Amino acid sequence: MSELSSRIAVVTGASAGIGEAIARDLSAAGAMLVLNARRRDRLDALARELGGPGRVAVVAGDAADDDVIRAMLDAARDRFGGNGSGGGGSPREADLVVVNAGRGLRGSVYDSDPTQWEQVIRINLLGAARLMRAAAERMAGPVPVVRGGPVPAAPPCPPPDWLDRPRDIVVLGSTVGRHISPFSSMYGSAKAGAHMLAESLRRLMAPRGVRVTLLEPGIVRSEFQGAAGYDPESFGKFMESIAPVLAPRDVARVVRFVVGQPAGVHINDVMMRPTRQEYP
Numbered sequence: 001m002s003e004l005s006s007r008i009a010v011v012t013g014a015s016a017g018i019g020e021a022i023a024r025d026l027s028a029a030g031a032m033l034v035l036n037a038r039r040r041d042r043l044d045a046l047a048r049e050l051g052g053p054g055r056v057a058v059v060a061g062d063a064a065d066d067d068v069i070r071a072m073l074d075a076a077r078d079r080f081g082g083n084g085s086g087g088g089g090s091p092r093e094a095d096l097v098v099v100n101a102g103r104g105l106r107g108s109v110y111d112s113d114p115t116q117w118e119q120v121i122r123i124n125l126l127g128a129a130r131l132m133r134a135a136a137e138r139m140a141g142p143v144p145v146v147r148g149g150p151v152p153a154a155p156p157c158p159p160p161d162w163l164d165r166p167r168d169i170v171v172l173g174s175t176v177g178r179h180i181s182p183f184s185s186m187y188g189s190a191k192a193g194a195h196m197l198a199e200s201l202r203r204l205m206a207p208r209g210v211r212v213t214l215l216e217p218g219i220v221r222s223e224f225q226g227a228a229g230y231d232p233e234s235f236g237k238f239m240e241s242i243a244p245v246l247a248p249r250d251v252a253r254v255v256r257f258v259v260g261q262p263a264g265v266h267i268n269d270v271m272m273r274p275t276r277q278e279y280p
């Protein structure tokens with residue numbers, strides 16, 4: 001039996017770069033997959049390559065949209081959740097959600113393109129928050145109504161099967177979300193927010209047996225640099241000056257290592273850079 005063969009995974013931003021590499025790696029480790037991104041043709045091709053409808057479902061659309069998020073999680077349950085294996089006669093929900101879809105933006109609050117700001121905040125921060133919330137609710141039950149203060153009255157318990165069945169939410173942050181960079185500060189501020197959401201969700205979910213992991217890569221060569229509007233010549237020279245930069249498969253290998261730990265072990269937060277990247 002492969003190491004992740006019992007897992008039902010959802011990966012956003014799976015049509016390119018890091019998300020595609022994570023999807024390939026999780027599939028190789030035996031997980032069943034729901035793939036999301038906006039470019040359906042690419043997802044369909046990847047799904048065919050990874051085993052077709054029996055192992056991979058595609059939900060194309062904007063990962064910041066509530067309906068798309070619901071459709072991804074429903075597809076995970078309805079296509080791969082079986083009957084009754086989720087307890088109480090109900091199918092299992094997704095137990096591995098990778099919050100990866102995102103985009104960069106060259107520049108600071110002073111010199112970045114302000115027409116891009118809303119999209120950058122929408123996918124990197126609001127979309128990530130919506131998916132984190134929906135995934136947590138599927139894994140740990142309905143969001144509790146808290147009255148009279150931020151601390152729940154009684155400590156929550158994990159589900160009875162939690163040690164046999166790990167549950168993971170993996171959030172793609174960035175070194176730029178932790179180390180202030182004037183060259184990428186609108187994007188960095190969205191990632192800093194995602195960092196806070198991930199760690200605060202970890203604190204709420206830990207007693208419930210759900211691992212929320214923040215993964216903060218440095219420079220990874222992908223379509224990211226083009227989408228962010230980096231100048232190919234000068235950024236290309238910079239990447240050569242610290243070569244080799246990370247490849248998407250390097251990040252995927254770390255995700256597989258983190259989620260492959262026994263359910264009682266959680267690697268909370270990973271920062272990884274190309275060895276020769278000193279900053280950010």
Ligand SMILES: NC(=O)c1ccc[n+]([C@@H]2O[C@H](COP(=O)([O-])OP(=O)(O)OC[C@H]3O[C@@H](n4cnc5c(N)ncnc54)[C@H](OP(=O)(O)O)[C@@H]3O)[C@@H](O)[C@H]2O)c1
Pocket residue numbers: 012013014015016017018019036037038039040061062063064100101102103104123172173174175216217218219220221222223224225227248
């Ligand atoms: N590359 C880096 O240096 C680096 C470093 C640190 C962190 N990260 C983070 O890692 C994640 C993946 O980046 P990457 O390097 O793999 O970039 P990439 O190669 O540009 O891939 C981005 C992926 O996100 C998808 N996407 C973008 N907006 C979306 C939306 N609104 N709804 C659904 N999917 C969307 C894209 O697909 P479609 O266009 O088909 O929708 C694509 O599959 C991002 O969160 C990024 O911020 C990247």
